[in-house]
Amino acid sequence: QVRLVESGGGLVQAGGSLRLSCTAQRDSISSIAPMAWYRQAPGNQRELIARIGGSGDANYTDSVKGRFTISRDNAKKAAYLQMNSLKPEDTGIYYCKNDLYNSWGQGTLVTVSS
Numbered sequence: 435q436v437r438l439v440e441s442g443g444g445l446v447q448a449g450g451s452l453r454l455s456c457t458a459q460r461d462s463i464s465s466i467a468p469m470a471w472y473r474q475a476p477g478n479q480r481e482l483i484a485r486i487g488g489s490g491d492a493n494y495t496d497s498v499k500g501r502f503t504i505s506r507d508n509a510k511k512a513a514y515l516q517m518n519s520l521k522p523e524d525t526g527i528y529y530c531k532n533d534l535y536n537s538w539g540q541g542t543l544v545t546v547s548s
Contacts, residue, residue, distance in 0.1 A: 436460050436537035440530050443542030450546075451518045455470060456539055458511040464488075467534035469506055474541075475526035482527035485533070495497030497523075520546045 437459040446452055456469065466488030474480040484504035486492045492504050503516040513530055533542040 436532055436535040438530050438532060438537055440527045440528060440540035440542040443528060445545045445547065446520055447547050448521055450520050451516070452520065452544060454515040454517070454528055454530075454542060454543045454544075456513040456515075458532065460511075464534055465511050466506045467540070468533050469504075469515040470512070470533055471504060471515045472531060473524070473526045473527045473544075475523070478526075480529065483528075486513065517544070520544075522548050531545045 436458055439459055440454060440456050442452060442454040444452065447500060468487050470485040471483045472480045473483050482495060483498055484492060484502055485504050486504045494502060501519045502516060503546045505514045506512065525542050526548050529541045530539045
């Protein structure tokens with residue numbers, strides 16, 4: 435199994451920023467696999483937030499367009515999510531996913547206060 439580890443979550447005030455990281459803990463996996471970030475808000479289903487292909491092409495859900503940026507480092511087999519202008523509705527557990535191996539990280543909690 436591919437192990438993914440997220441980090442960078444925490445408590446931030448509305449309007450602030452956080453940068454999440456996701457690192458694949460396996461050397462032999464593809465370095466260009468599509469990667470994605472999901473969010474699960476309290477009491478809600480897990481929602482796709484952003485996805486990035488191996489060539490760097492990115493897609494976002496409407497609620498985060500213009501505020502979040504997904505990126506990747508193929509050499510490090512890592513994905514990142516830069517979150518700006520955070521809102522309380524962004525609160526939730528953020529998970530990264532390797533779409534080639536269908537592997538998930540353990541999640542990192544983001545709490546945005548008013």
